[in-house]
Amino acid sequence: MASPFEYSFFDAVVKSFDKAAQFTSWDKGILEQIKQCNSVYRMNFPVKIGDKIEVIKAYRVQHSQHKLPSKGGIRFSLSVNLDEVMALSALMTYKCAIVNVPFGGAKGGICIDPKKYTPYELEKITRRYTSELIKKNFIGPGTDVPAPDYGTGEREMSWILDTYQSMRPGEVDALGCVTGKPITQGGVHGRREATGLGVFFGIREVCKMKDVMDRLGLSVGVEGKRVIVQGMGNVGYHSAKFFRQGGAKIVAIAEYEGAIENEAGLNEEEVFQHRKKTGSILNFPGATNISKSSEALELPCDILIPAALENVINGDNANRIQAKIIGEAANGPLTPEADEVFSKKGVLVVPDMYLNAGGVTVSYFEWLKNLSHVRYGRMEKRFTENMNARIINQIEELSGKSIEVQEKEHIMHGADEIDLVHSGLEETMISATKEIMECWKQNPKVPDMRTAAYIVAINKVATSYAELGIFP
Numbered sequence: 325m326a327s328p329f330e331y332s333f334f335d336a337v338v339k340s341f342d343k344a345a346q347f348t349s350w351d352k353g354i355l356e357q358i359k360q361c362n363s364v365y366r367m368n369f370p371v372k373i374g375d376k377i378e379v380i381k382a383y384r385v386q387h388s389q390h391k392l393p394s395k396g397g398i399r400f401s402l403s404v405n406l407d408e409v410m411a412l413s414a415l416m417t418y419k420c421a422i423v424n425v426p427f428g429g430a431k432g433g434i435c436i437d438p439k440k441y442t443p444y445e446l447e448k449i450t451r452r453y454t455s456e457l458i459k460k461n462f463i464g465p466g467t468d469v470p471a472p473d474y475g476t477g478e479r480e481m482s483w484i485l486d487t488y489q490s491m492r493p494g495e496v497d498a499l500g501c502v503t504g505k506p507i508t509q510g511g512v513h514g515r516r517e518a519t520g521l522g523v524f525f526g527i528r529e530v531c532k533m534k535d536v537m538d539r540l541g542l543s544v545g546v547e548g549k550r551v552i553v554q555g556m557g558n559v560g561y562h563s564a565k566f567f568r569q570g571g572a573k574i575v576a577i578a579e580y581e582g583a584i585e586n587e588a589g590l591n592e593e594e595v596f597q598h599r600k601k602t603g604s605i606l607n608f609p610g611a612t613n614i615s616k617s618s619e620a621l622e623l624p625c626d627i628l629i630p631a632a633l634e635n636v637i638n639g640d641n642a643n644r645i646q647a648k649i650i651g652e653a654a655n656g657p658l659t660p661e662a663d664e665v666f667s668k669k670g671v672l673v674v675p676d677m678y679l680n681a682g683g684v685t686v687s688y689f690e691w692l693k694n695l696s697h698v699r700y701g702r703m704e705k706r707f708t709e710n711m712n713a714r715i716i717n718q719i720e721e722l723s724g725k726s727i728e729v730q731e732k733e734h735i736m737h738g739a740d741e742i743d744l745v746h747s748g749l750e751e752t753m754i755s756a757t758k759e760i761m762e763c764w765k766q767n768p769k770v771p772d773m774r775t776a777a778y779i780v781a782i783n784k785v786a787t788s789y790a791e792l793g794i795f796p
């Protein structure tokens with residue numbers, strides 16, 4: 325089961341689970357059931373690429389079905405293997421539980437390097453993968469709902485939707501078979517930036533906690549904090565953006581070809597455009613090049629955001645990391661060995677399966693929109709605006725003073741879809757942060773925030789199993 329790197333990601337997840345399970349009083353059988361992957365689908369299918377036939381390896385794992393549908397992204401990467409997909413599907417179960425998204429956990433992956441294929445070839449591979457899922461009932465608005473992950477995005481999701489709709493004609497809720505779709509195909513505003521925004525909301529909440537900041541020797545608030553971001557994909561880019569807009573300084577950005585550093589602060593959009601134009605993050609005007617990408621993680625900073633792949637901070641480099649807070653925007657960027665090091669050093673690790681839950685939270689909003697067949701805000705926006713206008717008129721009439729035009733517009737504004745999605749996400753991340761921190765405080769023996777997050781997740785999933793009546 326071990327991955328090609330002789331490191332089992334699934335074993336690492338199990339290890340973290342077991343560490344937390346000791347602090348709960350659930351029956352061993354329940355814990356064992358929660359830990360296991362319920363359904364594993366491994367497939368090989370042929371796709372004609374040019375004049376050759378390629379056999380593509382792919383997976384879909386449903387870790388849990390205590391709530392339906394099961395939910396989780398699909399990644400396209402050469403590092404995809406069964407162990408990784410199992411681990412990621414398990415993280416989805418815990419993630420959904422923590423943020424009260426009523427789904428089971430799942431994950432999928434296709435073992436390809438997407439950069440090696442033309443869009444036409446990728447479309448063929450994605451459509452074939454989808455039809456394999458349909459054949460085995462591994463996709464559907466009520467069974468299992470994929471989403472984007474590393475190497476996939478809106479384009480792939482719309483291919484999945486179109487394949488599903490053409491093979492299941494007339495299914496009224498078909499739009500809910502996949503999330504992370506383009507807006508024109510049933511997507512929801514705010515899904516694209518959701519994970520990065522959720523990372524920001526989660527860390528911002530932690531930084532508001534005076535006792536936590538005092539322990540770390542940091543000031544309260546994200547303003548002025550020095551942040552390093554690893555990965556300029558969707559999650560890294562948006563995390564950097566919201567931290568910068570929130571008043572933090574992005575002092576270094578790392579990508580696989582190298583890293584750049586600038587104490588004065590980097591603008592993620594300019595860096596993104598530079599990389600698009602030159603093909604590399606290096607030689608960005610005003611910044612210093614760091615040729616070995618991994619060295620950027622070891623630079624001094626307050627907050628380190630690994631936002632790429634798993635296992636990047638491990639027993640080898642954890643001791644050299646100087647950050648006081650590590651926000652796991654990626655899934656599984658730290659190994660259990662790294663956790664031990666940080667726990668001893670007093671570094672705060674804000675764990676993946678809650679911190680990066682913004683994506684699945686907004687996927688849930690998208691799915692609800694698809695099932696309700698109406699966009700958020702359509703029914704109440706104008707009504708709210710008309711009511712607010714009347715209230716403002718009354719205030720102006722009674723007080724004899726007039727409110728400034730800009731302020732008036734602000735007060736009158738009825739919520740659009742994006743306002744509601746962002747507000748729902750903010751509420752979700754704030755509540756989850758508080759719940760995990762509360763659990764940690766109540767159990768002084770709990771060594772770290774990850775263990776506290778697992779305890780919260782285990783309690784919720786176990787309760788749900790118990791309520792299903794499976795374990796009387």
Ligand code: GLU
Pocket residue numbers: 395396397398469470471472473474503504655680681683684685687
């Ligand atoms: N792939 C994302 C994750 O790991 C999103 C999953 C989803 O939206 O279902 O959380």
